[in-house]
Amino acid sequence: MYTIAICEDEIIWQDKIKEMLNDLQKKIKISLKIDTYTSGEELLKEDFNQYDILLLDIQMKGVSGVEIAKSIRKVNENIQIVFLTALESSWAEGYAVKAYRYLLKPIQIEEFHETMIGLIEAIKKNKNCIIIKSDGEIKRIQIAQIKYLAIEARKVIIHTWDETYKTTISLSEWNEKLKGFGFSNPHTSYLVNLKYVKHLDREKIILTDNEIIYVSQRKYKKFKEEFVNYIDNIK
Structure with missing residues (x-):
């Protein structure tokens, strides 16, 4: 089983990402535990170390996704972070927090699945x-x-x-x-x-x-x- 956190303040995107993840479970026959958060502050109050993957919106109300990622990286080097963004100009900030990839909204299901499959393969290797x-x-x-x-x-x-x-x-x-x-x-x-x-x-x-x-x-x-x-x- 792989544990995934979706941190996204737009419920419509939360639901869309959960739908794509559920499709992925059926497609490649894996088991996923999916939790959702509507703000970075909410995520930081929980035990984020439990997650293998964090799907993190950059442009959220309150603290930005990049700042949340920086806070997480201070204590955890292993969570795989995928940024969700509508702005290509923010991509450079991901290098500082070792983001695995950016996905540009509106997210295409083929690109999403390709990214997640590659990421899961990387995690398998890391769990050796x-x-x-x-x-x-x-x-x-x-x-x-x-x-x-x-x-x-x-x-x-x-x-x-x-x-x-x-x-x-x-x-x-x-x-x-x-x-x-x-x-x-x-x-x-x-x-x-x-x-x-x-x-x-x-x-x-x-x-x-x-x-x-x-x-x-x-x-x-x-x-x-x-x-x-x-x-x-x-x-």
């Missing part, structure tokens, strides 16, 4: 997990939650958004396990999730939470190429 043994316990970790892995005191430490995990699996083995999930080596002691890189230069990487990871000169060129390729393939 690894299972590790850490400090004598079996742990299940979502790959999308991993910021980076680092060699520390002959162990590999997995750094996620919530905590760290110590493993005896080598970094080279982790390179193989995480191949295809958007990770790259800026240094022989690090493996970084490219989705959390917000700055790169020849000396360092700055992650989206402002943590700094240093880059080796020998690895810089390849890491930069892989990062640019990752950015180019984001929809």
